[in-house]
Amino acid sequence: MGVRGHFAVFWKCTAFLSLRIVLLVLPTGLPVRSQGDSQSDNKVMDNITVRQGETVFLRCEQEGDVVTHTAWLNRSSILYAGEDKWSVDPRVSLVTLNQDEFTIKIENVDMTDEGLYVCAVQTSSRPRTTSVNILVQVPPKIINLSKDIVVNEGSNVTLMCQANGKPEPSVSWKLVSPSGDLASDDEYLEIPAISRQRAGTYECTAINEIDMDVQTVDITVNYAPTVTEGRDIGVTLGQSGVLECEADAVPEADYEWYKDDRRLLNGFDGIDIDSTGSLSTLRFFNVSDGDYGNYTCVATNKLGTSNTRFLLYEVIEPTSSTLLQGPRAVQDGNGGAIGMHSHSCLLLVALLPFLLRF
Structure with missing residues (x-):
């Protein structure tokens, strides 16, 4: 049986139960027609979509007839029978109860509040039910994330990021610091034979149409020195x-x-x-x-x-003598002085013709 089939059976059972409860709370001897009677009404309202943590109002119209008994039910539990609160949940309270309207509210809605709600009304002429299905949307939350890790270069690394939420969130990975092209559109990020260039901060993002959740994992890669x-x-x-x-x-x-x-x-x-x-x-x-x-x-x-x-x-610092003598003169001792004198005479002879012109 598909989801719709299960829902139809569930709704019928709930509607039948709601009428039975109305029968129980009616005064003895008051005639009540069954749900199969042509004079009974069943109304299905549009689904109500609410985000987790918000407040939802459930309104049931009485539509003019003299109403003798009313009740709001959640699955097999009675929330209110008229002004009497049957639910022990402090988040549930009565807002309005008169000949025109029967409204309750549920604060700080959670996933456990999702499902079918039925308003059962007994009037002077016929029983009537109004049903509505509450859909709870939940922002994504990362519930299972890899820890920061230290590995040796060349190791195979797998990062895991699991999240829940409603609608089911999509999960992705990317390397953010240093920025790079390493990424994955999956809960798992596989890094075979990791190198030192792949070390850094990795970001997991879980996102749905409600919100997003982001958390990070640091990978440190050990490697031998390079001098x-x-x-x-x-x-x-x-x-x-x-x-x-x-x-x-x-x-x-x-x-x-x-x-x-x-x-x-x-x-x-x-x-x-x-x-x-x-x-x-x-x-x-x-x-x-x-x-x-x-x-x-x-x-x-x-x-x-x-x-x-x-x-x-x-490194030998140059001096005035080494500028003229060259490097060899520094190492020659006294003989270097004679060499310097001979060199000076030859230089003078070479320059003499030029000097005589002036």
């Missing part, structure tokens, strides 16, 4: 210098510095090591001859290790 290639630097003897080691890693990397095969410790040999986040620096305050050479920076986290090499080399 930027080291940049060699030149420093003059006695001056300061800095080697910088930069590593991209989640979780953040731990750093170690080596000169050749010897590990360097902070505060020893006139050096300072400072490691913060993605950057580690090795600082020399007063470079000596023994500081020149090859250095290695090693970045490590629980997923792996990476390293890069640096060369700290000597």
Whole structure:
């Protein structure tokens, strides 16, 4: 049997029950015709659609005849019989009861209030029923959402977002921070072999014609360090210098510095090591001859290790004498002075013809 068939049977049973209740509350001896009598009336009103949390009014017209008994019913429960309240629900109350109208109201409507309501009226001439179906609309609410997760790069990830509401909400996923094209029009978002570029904040949206609900999930992707290639630097003897080691890693990397095969410790040999986040620096305050050479920076986290090499080399500051002598004169000692004198004589001989013209 389809939904309409069930509804028809339910309505007939409810209408019959309502008339039986009217019969029970009528004074003994008052003639009442059955629902099958030609003089009985059954009226079906249009459905009433109300949002969850709102107030609904159920109005039953008495239509002129002398009314002897009235009752409002919800399925198998009696809400009101005349002015007498039978329902224990404090949200239900009587608004109007006279020869023209019998109205009750239900406040803060919920899903449990949805269904068929029947107003049964006994007049001096015939019984009558008026039925109305209440449809409750419910804004979407996300009821089951994946927790924030931390995974290793390359893992398969599935995000879940389930919601309820009426009408049934549609659910979708998208990557919002950093923004990207990863999205899904489903309760589930599949991310095979997740990469570090897919880490971030994912947004689940549940929406129907009433409202929408939005919640987020953060994915952290762990990956091994990747170290930027080291940049060699030149420093003059006695001056300061800095080697910088930069590593991209989640979780953040731990750093170690080596000169050749010897590990360097902070505060020893006139050096300072400072490691913060993605950057580690090795600082020399007063470079000596023994500081020149090859250095290695090693970045490590629980997923792996990476390293890069640096060369700290000597830079010789130019002087007035080296500008004329060239680099070789600095290394020649006393012999360099003789060489400079000979060079000056040759230069003078070469320039002599030009000088004699003036």
